[in-house]
Amino acid sequence: MTVELFGMSRALAGRAVIELAVEGPIDYAGFVRALADAVPALVPDVIDPSRDELVEPNLLLLDGRRAPRNGEQFGADDRPCVLFLASGG
Amino acid sequence: MSYAGPRDLLEVDLTTRSAVRTVLGDDVFADALGGVGLAVRLIDERVRGPVDPLGPQNPIVFAAGPFASTPVPAANKHALASISPLTGLLNEGLSSSHFSAVLRRCGLAALVITGTADEWTTLAIDNGTVRFEDATPLLGCSARETTRALREEYGDRSVRVCAIGVAGEHGVRYAAVENDGRQAGRGGTGAVFGAKRLKAIVLRGRGEVRIADPQRTAEISATLRERAVGPKTAKYRVLGTGANLRVLQRMGQLPTRNFTAAVFEGAEQVTPERARESRNSYLELRAGCAGCPVQCEHLYVRKDRDRRGAAASEYESVWAFGPNCGVDDLDAVLDAIARCDELGLDTISAGSTIAFAMECADHGLVPREAFGPALRFGNGAVLVPALDAIAERRGFGDVLADGVRAAAERIGGGASRFAMHAKGLELPGYEPRTLPTYALGLSTCTRGACHNRAATYDRDLRDPSEDRDDLARASDAIAAEDRAVAWDSLVLCKFVRDCFTDFEEEASELWSAVAGISLDAEGLRRAAQRTWERKRAINARLGWTPGDDTLPERFFAEPIPAGANAGRRIDPERLLALQAAYEALRRENVGHRTLDVARGAPLG
Numbered sequence: 300m301t302v303e304l305f306g307m308s309r310a311l312a313g314r315a316v317i318e319l320a321v322e323g324p325i326d327y328a329g330f331v332r333a334l335a336d337a338v339p340a341l342v343p344d345v346i347d348p349s350r351d352e353l354v355e356p357n358l359l360l361l362d363g364r365r366a367p368r369n370g371e372q373f374g375a376d377d378r379p380c381v382l383f384l385a386s387g388g
Numbered sequence: 389m390s391y392a393g394p395r396d397l398l399e400v401d402l403t404t405r406s407a408v409r410t411v412l413g414d415d416v417f418a419d420a421l422g423g424v425g426l427a428v429r430l431i432d433e434r435v436r437g438p439v440d441p442l443g444p445q446n447p448i449v450f451a452a453g454p455f456a457s458t459p460v461p462a463a464n465k466h467a468l469a470s471i472s473p474l475t476g477l478l479n480e481g482l483s484s485s486h487f488s489a490v491l492r493r494c495g496l497a498a499l500v501i502t503g504t505a506d507e508w509t510t511l512a513i514d515n516g517t518v519r520f521e522d523a524t525p526l527l528g529c530s531a532r533e534t535t536r537a538l539r540e541e542y543g544d545r546s547v548r549v550c551a552i553g554v555a556g557e558h559g560v561r562y563a564a565v566e567n568d569g570r571q572a573g574r575g576g577t578g579a580v581f582g583a584k585r586l587k588a589i590v591l592r593g594r595g596e597v598r599i600a601d602p603q604r605t606a607e608i609s610a611t612l613r614e615r616a617v618g619p620k621t622a623k624y625r626v627l628g629t630g631a632n633l634r635v636l637q638r639m640g641q642l643p644t645r646n647f648t649a650a651v652f653e654g655a656e657q658v659t660p661e662r663a664r665e666s667r668n669s670y671l672e673l674r675a676g677c678a679g680c681p682v683q684c685e686h687l688y689v690r691k692d693r694d695r696r697g698a699a700a701s702e703y704e705s706v707w708a709f710g711p712n713c714g715v716d717d718l719d720a721v722l723d724a725i726a727r728c729d730e731l732g733l734d735t736i737s738a739g740s741t742i743a744f745a746m747e748c749a750d751h752g753l754v755p756r757e758a759f760g761p762a763l764r765f766g767n768g769a770v771l772v773p774a775l776d777a778i779a780e781r782r783g784f785g786d787v788l789a790d791g792v793r794a795a796a797e798r799i800g801g802g803a804s805r806f807a808m809h810a811k812g813l814e815l816p817g818y819e820p821r822t823l824p825t826y827a828l829g830l831s832t833c834t835r836g837a838c839h840n841r842a843a844t845y846d847r848d849l850r851d852p853s854e855d856r857d858d859l860a861r862a863s864d865a866i867a868a869e870d871r872a873v874a875w876d877s878l879v880l881c882k883f884v885r886d887c888f889t890d891f892e893e894e895a896s897e898l899w900s901a902v903a904g905i906s907l908d909a910e911g912l913r914r915a916a917q918r919t920w921e922r923k924r925a926i927n928a929r930l931g932w933t934p935g936d937d938t939l940p941e942r943f944f945a946e947p948i949p950a951g952a953n954a955g956r957r958i959d960p961e962r963l964l965a966l967q968a969a970y971e972a973l974r975r976e977n978v979g980h981r982t983l984d985v986a987r988g989a990p991l992g
Contacts, residue, residue, distance in 0.1 A: 307631075
């Protein structure tokens with residue numbers, strides 16, 4: 300599964316895109332665990348030490364358009380993006 | 389227990405060259421806290437009807453943050469308020485760093501300046517004395533040069549200075565006021581300084597700033613400081629807000645070429661991260677406010693150039709001169725940002741005004757060669773010449789110096805279609821057609837198009853597909869407005885917003901420990917609501933009507949042309965429904981007083 304990285308995740312991974320070795324669709328929690336396995340450096344600034352969720356302001360949007368619903372399975376065709384928002388002050 | 393901090397109000401009349409110092413009572417601090425709350429209260433007491441923003445009656449109010457010059461981190465801040473020459477309505481902004489701290493060390497909770505000086509003046513508040521000094525030798529200087537000159541004159545590097553640049557001297561209606569390299573940029577308070585012939589304010593003071601409960605203050609501050617150097621602020625320390633540019637581009641919501649598109653093909657070329665990643669080409673400098681562990685500012689300059697020309701790379705500034713002007717040349721964008729700081733211009737309004745002029749030129753309404761290099765989307769070479777002409781009001785720069793709303797009226801020929809503003813204040817870099825709650829907050833904001841007073845864009849961005857009802861969105865917009873007032877009254881930097889587990893609970897405890905006046909979470913919320921009511925009441929007296937709470941016609945009439953959000957526009961009926969829900973909730977919150985207050989009735 301190809302994942303696009305932005306902001307902190309890109310800075311820490313040193314790459315704009317990574318490949319996750321996952322078979323078939325996965326849900327949000329599975330995605331975050333696979334991401335932590337692939338890029339351990341994302342813990343704790345991007346991925347919570349529990350490895351269950353992303354740390355705000357990092358967020359997962361599918362094709363940059365929508366957050367996966369609770370329990371929803373998604374795959375590579377959904378184009379997952381780990382995005383990042385730094386609100387102004 | 390009475391208010392522990394500095395509590396003097398210094399009122400200066402530049403016309404009569406006089407100053408009166410009084411003491412504010414506990415009731416004032418209990419009611420308004422400090423910062424924006426106090427500044428708005430002081431404006432409310434003084435502006436009881438229409439005021440010419442460039443006339444002597446328009447007060448300039450500085451109100452210190454109540455945590456400035458204490459151990460509280462990210463809190464050396466002050467509010468700066470006046471009636472905006474750009475909107476004709478209340479404008480309250482923030483600035484920070486050493487000047488804010490020394491304001492309190494001068495024993496001041498607030499400073500109010502009225503009148504108009506006969507000659508260009510520097511106001512000096514020097515260890516308890518007030519002097520009016522000749523500022524004529526400083527004319528033409530940037531704020532930075534003014535600061536350097538005054539420190540040399542005083543022979544004291546510890547004096548703190550706020551000043552205007554050339555743009556303020558020439559009355560550009562989006563001129564900024566700068567201190568310690570920080571700007572109160574939006575709304576044109578720099579032009580109010582200029583109209584009063586006030587070039588600079590010098591502060592020198594070493595008084596004690598008393599804290600009611602030093603031990604509890606130190607404990608809470610230590611916790612906050614620890615959180616402020618952890619993951620909660622990594623986004624600002626490592627990357628800065630400029631990182632939003634790539635994200636908004638990926639989401640198909642990056643306002644481009646004066647909001648005619650939402651995807652910018654040159655976005656990657658101007659993202660500040662590109663400069664960061666090009667360490668062979670660019671030097672990255674870090675800066676921040678006094679007493680702040682975050683040090684959020686990321687400045688860049690080409691390695692073969694003078695580092696004093698380094699430009700801050702905040703998202704809004706990069707967006708204003710990059711995507712919004714269609715410019716994909718990072719050097720041109722950084723040069724324009726640095727030039728704004730030299731001239732004393734608000735980057736958002738300056739970039740947006742040039743983008744407006746570019747679109748006008750596309751439609752034959754203004755000459756392409758107005759500033760030399762072609763006034764055309766994508767031409768970075770025109771940015772600095774245009775800024776210079778605006779700041780000095782030379783040629784067509786004089787038209788643009790009044791902002792897009794007034795410029796459109798002077799240009800005519802339907803130019804108002806291209807004037808992207810709310811209540812006269814140019815829009816920041818978020819796309820209202822894709823962000824419904826943000827669009828509501830932007831339309832109702834008392835300051836005009838301010839993303840920091842109704843910061844609901846991040847709520848919308850977190851789930852662009854979420855379908856929430858009108859009441860939920862209205863509730864979010866109100867909560868964001870009131871939360872912003874609370875932050876700005878305390879005054880805490882919003883970049884540490886995530887360092888609080890329960891903001892109202894923790895912040896009210898912090899206030900109680902520092903100020904010595906008991907406050908709980910509900911009290912903090914009520915104080916914020918009172919200040920919001922005052923803001924609207926002031927605006928009502930200045931001529932605001934509910935019909936002014938709207939957005940540029942483009943967002944209703946022109947769908948986004950391409951990209952992930954192609955076809956989206958704002959349904960005007962939907963915006964009206966959201967505003968009706970907003971008004972209904974506001975009335976509930978304030979016990980039906982809002983409309984009476986809006987008509988000009990004083991608060992009870």
